[in-house]
Amino acid sequence: MRKFEKYINDHLHSLRRTIQVGTVLLIVTIPLLNKIGFHAVSGTFYSLSIGELDIVDPALALQTILLTKSIYLPLLIAIVIPILIAVFFGKVFCSWVCPYNFLAEFSEKLRRKIKPPATYRNRNPKPQYYWLIFGIILMLLIITGVPVITLISMPGLITSQIADGLFYNVVGIEILLVVILLVLELFVASRFWCKYACPVGATLAVVRSKHALKIKYEPGNCAKCSEKTENPCNKACPINLNPRLAGIYPYCHNCFECVDRCRDIGCQALSITFK
Amino acid sequence: MLLEWLGKLTYLQDPLRPPGAVEEDEFLQRCIRCRKCEEVCPYYSIKSAHGEWGLKMGTPFISPRDIPCYLCDDFPCIDSCPTNALEPVESKEDIRMGIAVIDKTLCFAYNGIMCRACFDRCPIYREAITLEQELYPVVHEDKCVGCGICEHVCPTEQTSITMLSSHKVIS
Known part of the structure; x- marks a missing residue:
């Protein structure tokens, strides 16, 4: 068990990249298989079917309940798996699976190449902002009756456009929304979408339990890199959080880049734990 | 606004x-x-x-x-469908997707050319579309399910039988 834990802790980055690339392959393969008549797996990140098992994005289930003001039992059953994952592992969907995050990570890398930030953040934003934005989105949903979450769900938008593109060779203009957000993140506000605005991630953050997988910082083991240069763990965070300070949740989506970087430089101050 | x-x-x-x-x-x-x-x-x-x-x-x-x-x-x-936006139906006769409407100015049968394409292919056979005087196709709104097969098989250049959706925003 110890050995397994050590392996996971030491290979977080490559494990995550493998899953991200696997996801991209999956969202291209599913429509192609469907097109040739193989229907065992179908769907997008709005809702996925594996055989008879339906999985629905919990944010969309929440939206349907708020819009129709009624509860449809199969829909509740369909969100059990993603909810359980979020309860035990936090927002891992965002960092390990979501195709928008995958794109945004590269745009952030590009951003830092073009214009390296003068300082990396030393404070973490207050969680109130996160809940405020999610609250505004939900209010908008209830007042207008428009399925707002569906329209701005990046993982759903990307996968469904890929599906439409492969199925009927048409891609809708709504794919521009993804491009616009990426450009905004590149030139205006770095990683604002995943960090503050995304309702899909926010729903997962709501159900994340206190004992979910999290990043643990042990000051005793820390080599205090900051005293010499910029902190490697700060720098590693794709959404500009400081893992050595409290309050990285609900923003942190457990990509564990900071842990990976910390281990790379031979330090053991950061690790992942359920406790 | x-x-x-x-x-x-x-x-x-x-x-x-x-x-x-x-x-x-x-x-x-x-x-x-x-x-x-x-x-x-x-x-x-x-x-x-x-x-x-x-x-x-x-x-x-x-x-x-x-x-x-x-x-x-x-x-x-x-x-x-995971959200019941498409509700289960008992049989195909219960479906109401739309209603077929015939444009008599375009339809071959109404213009003296023998044609029973829509009548022959209608899945609610002899119920949703019947032939009046064995010649002129007539749609029965209470039977038509709106599948659109008639519109698909209609041989006129511009289709002379069109589906009118029963899904309109009401509020």
């Missing part, structure tokens, strides 16, 4: 919805645009709307002149 503008966006078009679709207002709220009905349809009848449809973007529709709904026995589209 904003609401009015948003409302206008949703009124753009009234498409033919897949079998079992609930009333349009409810449908737009229940449908999460997951594309599963589109992906499981064995005839590629179901397509999804895009940005030019305003707030209906992403919802499934059928354009029968290209590919109509062939009314499968087991309705995989209804089966695939």
Whole structure:
């Protein structure tokens, strides 16, 4: 068990990249298989079917309940798996699976190449902002009756456009929304979408339990890199959080880049734990 | 003002919805645009709307002149719907996707050319479309399910039998 834990802790980055690339392959393969008549797996990140098992994005289930003001039992059953994952592992969907995050990570890398930030953040934003934005989105949903979450769900938008593109060779203009957000993140506000605005991630953050997988910082083991240069763990965070300070949740989506970087430089101050 | 503008966006078009679709207002709220009905349809009848449809973007529709709904026995589209936007139906006769309307100025039969394409191919045979005086096709609104097969097989250059969707925004 110890050995397994050590392996996971030491290979977080490559494990995550493998899953991200696997996801991209999956969202291209599913429509192609469907097109040739193989229907065992179908769907997008709005809702996925594996055989008879339906999985629905919990944010969309929440939206349907708020819009129709009624509860449809199969829909509740369909969100059990993603909810359980979020309860035990936090927002891992965002960092390990979501195709928008995958794109945004590269745009952030590009951003830092073009214009390296003068300082990396030393404070973490207050969680109130996160809940405020999610609250505004939900209010908008209830007042207008428009399925707002569906329209701005990046993982759903990307996968469904890929599906439409492969199925009927048409891609809708709504794919521009993804491009616009990426450009905004590149030139205006770095990683604002995943960090503050995304309702899909926010729903997962709501159900994340206190004992979910999290990043643990042990000051005793820390080599205090900051005293010499910029902190490697700060720098590693794709959404500009400081893992050595409290309050990285609900923003942190457990990509564990900071842990990976910390281990790379031979330090053991950061690790992942359920406790 | 904003609401009015948003409302206008949703009124753009009234498409033919897949079998079992609930009333349009409810449908737009229940449908999460997951594309599963589109992906499981064995005839590629179901397509999804895009940005030019305003707030209906992403919802499934059928354009029968290209590919109509062939009314499968087991309705995989209804089966695939996770949110009950497509509700189960007892039999194909219970479906109400739309109603066929004949344009008598274009229809061959009404213009002296022998043609029974729509009558012959109608899946609700001899009930939804009957022939008056053994010549002129007539649609019976209470029987027509709106599958659009008639529109698909109509031989006139511009189709002379069109599906009128029963899915219109009511509110």
